[in-house]
Amino acid sequence: xxxxxxxxxxxxxxxxxxxxxxxxxxxxxxxxxxxxxxxxxxxxxxxxxxxxxxxxxxxxxxxxxxxxxxxxxxxxxxxxxxxxxxxxxxxxxxxxxxxxxxxxxxxxxxxxxxxxxxxxxxxxxxxxxxxxxxxxxxxxxxxxxxxxxxxxxxxxxxxxxxxxxxxxxxxxxxxxxxxxxxxxxxxxxxxxxxxxxxxxxxxxxxxxxxxxxxxxxxxxxxxxxxxxxxxxxxxxxxxxxxxxxxxxxxxxxxxxxxxxxxxxxxxxxxxxxxxxxxxxxxxxxxxxxxxxxxxxxxxxxxxxxxxxxxxxxxxxxxxxxxxxxxxxxxxxxxxxxxxxxxxxxxxxxxxxxxxxxxxxxxxxxxxxxxxxxxxxxxxxxxxxxxxxxxxxxxxxxxxxxxxxxxxxxxxxxxxxxxxxxxxxxxxxxxxxxxxxxxxxxxxxxxxxxxxxxxxxxxxxxxxxxxxxxxxxxxxxxxxxxxxxxxxxxxxxxxxxxxxxxxxxxxxxxxxxxxxxxxxxxxxxxxxxxxxxxxxxxxxxxxxxxxxxxxxxxxxxxxxxxxxxxxxxxxxxxxxxxxxxxxxxxxxxxxxxxxxxxxxxxxxxxxxxxxxxxxxxxxxxxxxxxxxxxxxxxxxxxxxxxxxxxxxxxxxxxxxxxxxxxxxxxxxxxxxxxxxxxxxxxxxxxxxxx
Amino acid sequence: xxxxxxxxxxxxxxxxxxxxxxxxxxxxxxxxxxxxxxxxxxxxxxxxxxxxxxxxxxxxxxxxxxxxxxxxxxxxxxxxxxxxxxxxxxxxxxxxxxxxxxxxxxxxxxxxxxxxxxxxxxxxxxxxxxxxxxxxxxxxxxxxxxxxxxxxxxxxxxxxxxxxxxxxxxxxxxxxxxxxxxxxxxxxxxxxxxxxxxxxxxxxxxxxxxxx
Numbered sequence: 001x002x003x004x005x006x007x008x009x010x011x012x013x014x015x016x017x018x019x020x021x022x023x024x025x026x027x028x029x030x031x032x033x034x035x036x037x038x039x040x041x042x043x044x045x046x047x048x049x050x051x052x053x054x055x056x057x058x059x060x061x062x063x064x065x066x067x068x069x070x071x072x073x074x075x076x077x078x079x080x081x082x083x084x085x086x087x088x089x090x091x092x093x094x095x096x097x098x099x100x101x102x103x104x105x106x107x108x109x110x111x112x113x114x115x116x117x118x119x120x121x122x123x124x125x126x127x128x129x130x131x132x133x134x135x136x137x138x139x140x141x142x143x144x145x146x147x148x149x150x151x152x153x154x155x156x157x158x159x160x161x162x163x164x165x166x167x168x169x170x171x172x173x174x175x176x177x178x179x180x181x182x183x184x185x186x187x188x189x190x191x192x193x194x195x196x197x198x199x200x201x202x203x204x205x206x207x208x209x210x211x212x213x214x215x216x217x218x219x220x221x222x223x224x225x226x227x228x229x230x231x232x233x234x235x236x237x238x239x240x241x242x243x244x245x246x247x248x249x250x251x252x253x254x255x256x257x258x259x260x261x262x263x264x265x266x267x268x269x270x271x272x273x274x275x276x277x278x279x280x281x282x283x284x285x286x287x288x289x290x291x292x293x294x295x296x297x298x299x300x301x302x303x304x305x306x307x308x309x310x311x312x313x314x315x316x317x318x319x320x321x322x323x324x325x326x327x328x329x330x331x332x333x334x335x336x337x338x339x340x341x342x343x344x345x346x347x348x349x350x351x352x353x354x355x356x357x358x359x360x361x362x363x364x365x366x367x368x369x370x371x372x373x374x375x376x377x378x379x380x381x382x383x384x385x386x387x388x389x390x391x392x393x394x395x396x397x398x399x400x401x402x403x404x405x406x407x408x409x410x411x412x413x414x415x416x417x418x419x420x421x422x423x424x425x426x427x428x429x430x431x432x433x434x435x436x437x438x439x440x441x442x443x444x445x446x447x448x449x450x451x452x453x454x455x456x457x458x459x460x461x462x463x464x465x466x467x468x469x470x471x472x473x474x475x476x477x478x479x480x481x482x483x484x485x486x487x488x489x490x491x492x493x494x495x496x497x498x499x500x501x502x503x504x505x506x507x508x509x510x511x512x513x514x515x516x517x518x519x520x521x522x523x524x525x526x527x528x529x530x531x532x533x534x535x536x537x538x539x540x541x542x543x544x545x546x547x548x549x550x551x552x553x554x555x556x557x558x559x560x561x562x563x564x565x566x567x568x569x570x571x572x573x574x575x576x577x578x579x580x581x582x583x584x585x586x587x588x589x590x591x592x593x594x595x596x597x598x599x600x601x602x603x604x605x606x607x608x609x610x611x612x613x614x615x616x617x618x619x620x621x622x623x624x625x626x627x628x629x630x631x632x633x634x635x636x637x638x639x640x641x642x643x644x645x646x647x648x649x650x651x652x653x654x655x656x657x658x659x660x661x662x663x664x665x666x667x668x669x670x671x672x673x674x675x676x677x678x679x680x681x682x683x684x685x686x687x688x689x
Numbered sequence: 690x691x692x693x694x695x696x697x698x699x700x701x702x703x704x705x706x707x708x709x710x711x712x713x714x715x716x717x718x719x720x721x722x723x724x725x726x727x728x729x730x731x732x733x734x735x736x737x738x739x740x741x742x743x744x745x746x747x748x749x750x751x752x753x754x755x756x757x758x759x760x761x762x763x764x765x766x767x768x769x770x771x772x773x774x775x776x777x778x779x780x781x782x783x784x785x786x787x788x789x790x791x792x793x794x795x796x797x798x799x800x801x802x803x804x805x806x807x808x809x810x811x812x813x814x815x816x817x818x819x820x821x822x823x824x825x826x827x828x829x830x831x832x833x834x835x836x837x838x839x840x841x842x843x844x845x846x847x848x849x850x851x852x853x854x855x856x857x858x859x860x861x862x863x864x865x866x867x868x869x870x871x872x873x874x875x876x877x878x879x880x881x882x883x884x885x886x887x888x889x890x891x892x893x894x895x896x897x898x899x900x901x
Contacts, residue, residue, distance in 0.1 A: 170775075
């Protein structure tokens with residue numbers, strides 16, 4: 001630790017801190033543009049100038065290391081003058097277009113000009129103008145506004161791992177550009193909008209939509225992958241206008257994947273806003289009561305084992321529990337939350353959660369990825385792997401992958417093979433990467449759904465666990481056994497036991513007439529054509545997607561933005577989101593629909609309020625008592641999941657996501673995501689047009 | 690003004706490959722750097738590419754495909770090579786004429802008559818303004834900052850050669866000679882050796898031997 005004095009305030013900061021960090025520790029706010037906590041230091045905007053006693057001139061505090069006994073002055077005439085001068089230079093070429101700039105109201109330059117800007121310009125010469133660049137369908141550019149802080153260049157290179165942005169030319173002619181006209185190939189590109197301190201990079205879909213002060217902000221959780229990114233839904237009237245990340249260092253730091261940020265325009269399209277019942281082959285709009293009566297009539301006399309329910313990928317824990325309780329009340333044990341047919345061992349939570357935690361990736365020193373493409377399945381988590389990879393330096397964080405990824409992972413990963421047979425080779429020893437894992441102090445293994453949706457999933461899981469125990473990835477001090485989920489609802493579903501009970505049928509068993517009545521709670525990610533022709537299908541959900549088209553009764557539910565819900569991310573972290581807007585039309589919160597229906601069939605569920613349901617949630621599984629936190633602990637019981645590690649098939653792993661932008665009903669209803677899919681995933685059709 | 694954005698408006702060759710002569714140079718260059726630091730070879734490789742273009746096509750410039758090839762060789766992102774190539778003015782990112790006339794107009798040359806040199810260049814080649822090429826495609830005229838030969842101002846750099854102590858008529862002569870395919874000897878165009886005083890020695894004129 002180093003003792004530093006800032007404006008007479010003594011603070012202690014770690015060795016190697018910058019003067020800027022020392023000032024912040026002393027509670028002094030330092031203006032800055034180019035400096036960003038999570039990026040490398042560039043030191044090119046010069047806005048953070050401070051005075052260091054005995055230094056001959058003002059220093060840029062972001063890149064100036066502290067020394068013992070250093071005295072920093074942040075509020076002297078020299079500092080104020082220096083910052084005013086820097087600001088004057090920055091504004092020389094900055095257009096005065098704040099009234100038509102989307103950054104207005106949340107612009108660093110605007111805010112800091114308030115403190116350091118002059119009331120008029122002394123500049124009489126021609127201002128420079130810069131051609132706008134094309135960065136794809138998500139990021140809009142107005143490059144004349146750029147102050148060349150290079151945050152975007154550093155973000156693309158360091159965090160996103162797609163070095164496609166750069167500063168070409170120099171001096172007056174310097175420009176931030178990708179040089180070649182090409183959409184930025186990152187699933188994290190939306191973060192450029194947040195990171196740009198001015199209005200040079202703004203959101204294309206959100207352009208000219210609203211001012212920040214008009215928006216009501218509601219805390220929420222991203223449901224488009226299983227990372228559980230903390231988000232803020234920003235609403236005006238009844239519309240979610242944009243979604244931005246909230247800072248949570250344990251989960252998403254301050255990043256948000258593009259799907260979570262931009263898919264919300266899907267909330268306004270293809271919505272189910274009234275109940276429907278199929279009469280003579282055609283769906284007819286009906287009242288809630290009629291819809292319930294229709295289901296009740298159909299259920300009359302159907303034995304419990306002929307009724308089934310499937311929970312989808314976007315469901316909140318509350319509605320899933322209500323669904324399970326309803327099914328139990330109806331005498332059915334045919335319930336499943338695994339539309340993709342994945343197999344888990346739910347006897348212990350370690351077998352189906354991301355044990356090391358997302359932040360724990362930074363503690364690991366070797367990584368094996370089995371049947372997963374984190375870049376597409378969890379872009380924010382992938383950024384954490386990349387962060388660890390960068391911090392490790394050359395060869396400091398060896399990464400092995402089993403299963404060829406369908407996208408550049410953004411870090412150097414050695415492809416060890418394409419199928420589970422490699423696991424056996426690793427366990428026999430002699431494989432060079434086995435030695436790498438053994439030599440590591442805290443190795444981690446990520447098992448993805450490419451490995452878990454197969455016939456031999458249990459064998460693979462057992463083999464991975466066996467490997468983990470052999471290389472020391474699990475132990476009393478460290479849990480490096482990680483299952484990476486792709487569905488936001490999955491871990492909660494497993495925690496609540498939304499799995500076939502004794503003698504119950506799984507998703508596959510409910511197909512082809514396996515049940516007579518099938519209740520789909522937002523379940524669209526399976527082939528609805530496999531449902532038996534005679535099966536009576538109830539679709540409860542928010543979008544008219546594949547399953548709604550097959551349904552005999554449609555019950556309009558609420559999307560994640562329209563209900564207060566509990567989600568459990570892939571780490572097993574329980575998080576809560578709040579309602580930002582009301583569901584459209586007659587749509588209702590899902591647990592209320594299930595509760596209301598239960599009364600119609602005389603099996604009233606024992607909760608009338610969300611609080612009562614949450615008490616029931618906590619009773620069903622104690623993990624739901626702790627919101628937001630997560631126990632980080634090692635594993636003392638090394639017994640592995642059920643399954644014969646040797647019984648693996650040689651078939652190669654297949655990626656579970658082939659189109660990142662079209663993975664759920666909301667995305668498929670979103671025009672923005674549709675365009676992304678066209679541009680990024682199917683570029684040949686764009687070229688052909 | 691936007692110097693480099695119209696990259697896609699410049700007609701770019703479809704492919705680029707280093708020839709044998711360049712490959713030999715590259716081998717020498719890359720041997721100077723440790724394998725994991727071969728990105729340091731960016732600048733020399735850009736020179737190699739530009740020279741090869743001059744040798745093979747008569748226009749010494751670096752097309753995008755050449756930068757991509759360099760990036761591939763050095764295992765860096767293409768944008769990193771674009772950044773370097775556009776930062777340094779000696780790399781031409783668009784085609785130029787056979788002869789690259791680079792007139793220094795910084796203070797020393799300007800005081801010593803660089804305006805005349807510029808005017809002579811324009812007159813002899815028919816070029817209207819800096820950055821343009823002559824109609825016959827032989828010459829490209831560029832304004833450059835100090836070339837570090839102030840003692841021989843004003844100077845005109847043709848490709849890699851300095852022609853010094855110029856004035857209007859001698860510039861025209863030089864350009865005519867280039868047009869004929871000759872390469873006059875680089876250096877001062879007046880009676881002077883290197884940057885020794887014009888018109889003979891000014892100091893040490895008396896040898897101790899003379900004093901007896």
